[in-house]
Amino acid sequence: MKIRVLLSVLIALSIYQSTGRSAVPDEKLDIALINGRIWAGIDAYSFAEAAGISGNRILVVGSNADVRKQADANTKVIDLAGRLVIPGFNDAHIHFLGGSTRLTEVDLTDSKSVAEIITRVADFAKKNPEAKWITGGGWEYTKFPGGLPTKAYLDAIIKDRPVYLSAYDGHSGWANSVALKMAGITGETKYEGFGEIVKDPSGEPTGAFKEGAQSLVRGLIPTLTREARLNALRQGIKLAASLGITSIQNASGSAEEFSLYEELLSSGELTMRVSMAFSVGQKTNQEELDRFVALKEKYAGNRMLRAGSIKFMLDGVIESHTAAMIERYSDLPENNGSPMGELAMPSEVYRDLVARVDKLGFQIYTHAIGDRAVREALDAYENAMNSSKRYNARHRIEHIETIAQADLPRFARLGVLASMEPIHADPGTIDVWAKAVGPERLPRSFAWSSLMKNNAFLVYSSDWPAAISIDPIRGIHNAVNRRTVDGQPPGGWIPEQRISPGEALKAYTQGGAYSSFEEAVKGRITPGMLADIVVLSQDIFKIDPMKIHQTRVLINLFDGKIVYRKDL
Known part of the structure; x- marks a missing residue:
């Protein structure tokens, strides 16, 4: 199609x-x-x-x-x-509550070095002596030798309180010794799920965690009160407004989080349209699914809140070798325990879940970063479509950082949307990623142009706070230039995958509207459409593309x- x-x-x-x-x-x-x-x-x-x-x-x-x-x-x-x-702008994949909460925590985004990271953490701890935990995130893998931080950095500055800091992508975490002790984590501790307690050659926990293993420490962090979460969302909504974001598709949400948006809508404080994708996995029970179905039906056709989508996690990320690849990682030996990464759940379990949720009438998002995970998602969607005969479900694959050549045309044929974040391809954050992927797969990395040439429908977003910026303009700069704001590398990183300003704007406006089944009412400036409109300081169709990032709302x-x- x-x-x-x-x-x-x-x-x-x-x-x-x-x-x-x-x-x-x-x-x-x-x-x-x-x-x-x-x-x-x-x-x-x-x-x-x-x-x-x-x-x-x-x-x-x-x-x-x-x-x-x-x-x-x-x-x-x-x-x-x-x-x-x-x-x-329509940010079509965002974790808005998590990002809004991050605004009140230590922010490590765009830190230039380990020294700057440590200084920011120390300054935050000093300014917040009443905080029982020091939390936050935004650190990048490329800043640390070996790609991951260790507890020693944090132990040197904070010895009296637990510290837990998420990587910029949310798929890895970093704790100090106080937090490890509170969690009871020692060299003998094992994690059996999808993830890893990172240990040094002697078997000692380093303080780094991958994927689900983060829950061992994160589960101890005190939960914010409802009013604190509402206040965080109020800050996030103001930030979004200043960046021209008028709609979001919230990935990995919960019914409880959805109720926060209901309250803000009722009080007249919601100045963006919210489509929720509820998080579902192997442990989701029928009662939870029934609640999601009820919300989907209640808000069908609502122009402010929608609840018609489900989100699955199928793999991890490239940097920590947890994304599922068809061939082994270039920087891992063949005798590594998981040289090609792994799926977050068995493929047959995922396929059955997709078919089940598809029959309930939901749109499906699947987090799939590695090329194997992308293929598994396409296979599962095709299987579901053949069974349910739903040919306009508009299922999506999220991130698609690598893809096999043979899978490029399948998006258009199956009607699957390519939901991607151009900010993730910022060349300033890509060194560890590129070494893991290797030169043979690089031409199909963040393959926006290749997907469009194969008639895939491209949908853009930030993945905030799992990104170095929520700003759509930064994303558009990356999509058009594939260079940092400082102009590196001069010729662009994999420049053949660049797209035009018009194509990038469509993906960040019309793309999201189509994804939420609202292309008839938003995403364009024509008579009869909803008046969600942004005025920019520069004409990005006319200016030097390397000046796009300077544009303001x-x-x-x-x-x-x-x-x-x-x-x-």
Whole structure:
């Protein structure tokens, strides 16, 4: 099914028919945006001069004259002075509560060295003497010899309190000796699930943990109160508004977390649309599934909250050799215990779970980073589709950091969405990753261009806080340049996988709308669509691509209301 091509044709036809027209010709405008470059959201050529908003809908798109016809004395007129206007950003894979909570913890994002990491942790501990635990994260594998930190770094600065810090991707953790002692972890401790207590050659725990083994320490960290979680979300929502994010698809959520968004919606504090993917695994019981089904049905068609998706974890990450690969890791010997990584659950168990959830009518997200995991996910989706005959389920594969050549065309054929994070391919964080993957697989790494050439539908996101930035602009910079903001490497990292600014914007706007089955109401700037609109400081279609990262959001219009504004 050539889904991406078909959708582009339909949207192009819609824009052609609607430009310069009004959804309701006699209705007056609440807001008029004039003298701008209004990007309709289809390609690099579909622009208008002005747009008008009535209530929470876009009423008219066209020339200044078209829009002024429906303005009156009560219309708020905003002169854009030629600035670019785009649909609101849709972060299609994010862990919003976790990221919002991180805003109150020690932040190690973008630390340049081990010394800077240690300084940030020490400063945070000094400023928060009442904190019973020092928690946070954002450290990168590339900053540490061997790719993982050890407890010795933390023991040197904090001896009186437990410390636990997550890697930037959330798949590894780092504890001090106090935390290890509290958890009862010694050289004799074993972890039988998907993950590892990292130990040195003598068998002593190093303080590093991989995947599920993190729960041995994380499970001891005191749970935040409901009000503390709500306050964290309020901070996160303000941050999202400042970055032009008007919709999110929340991955690995729970019914309890969903209730937090329900409360914020009820109080009028929710200034973004939320689609929830509930986390499901081998231990999920029928009672939990029934609750997810009830929420899915309750919020079907709701324009603020949706609950129609399920998330599975199928493997880990490249850096810690826990992603499932078809061939062995390039930096591991053949006699390593798991030279090709491993699946988070047996393939037959995963396949059965997918078929079961598919029959319940859910959309499915599957975390699959290694090329073997990607293939297993495609196989499971194909099996489910053949059984249920649901040909528009829009199941997704998350991350897809490596992929076999033979699997590229299967996305379009099966209607599976490629959900990816361009920020994960920042060349400044990729050294450990690239050594593990090896030169033979590098050409198909973060293969955005190859997937699009094979007619896959591309959906972009940040994976925050499992990323160095939540900012969509940073992601678009990476997608277009595959270079750091400092310009490294000069020719770009695997430059053949770069895509254009228009393609990247579509993946960050229309892509998410299509993924949540809402392409008819958002993701474009055409009459009748929801008024989720962002004004940017620079025209990323025209500027030097290496200056994209300098772009800022000047206005965020959500549901027809200005929720963030800086001076134009």
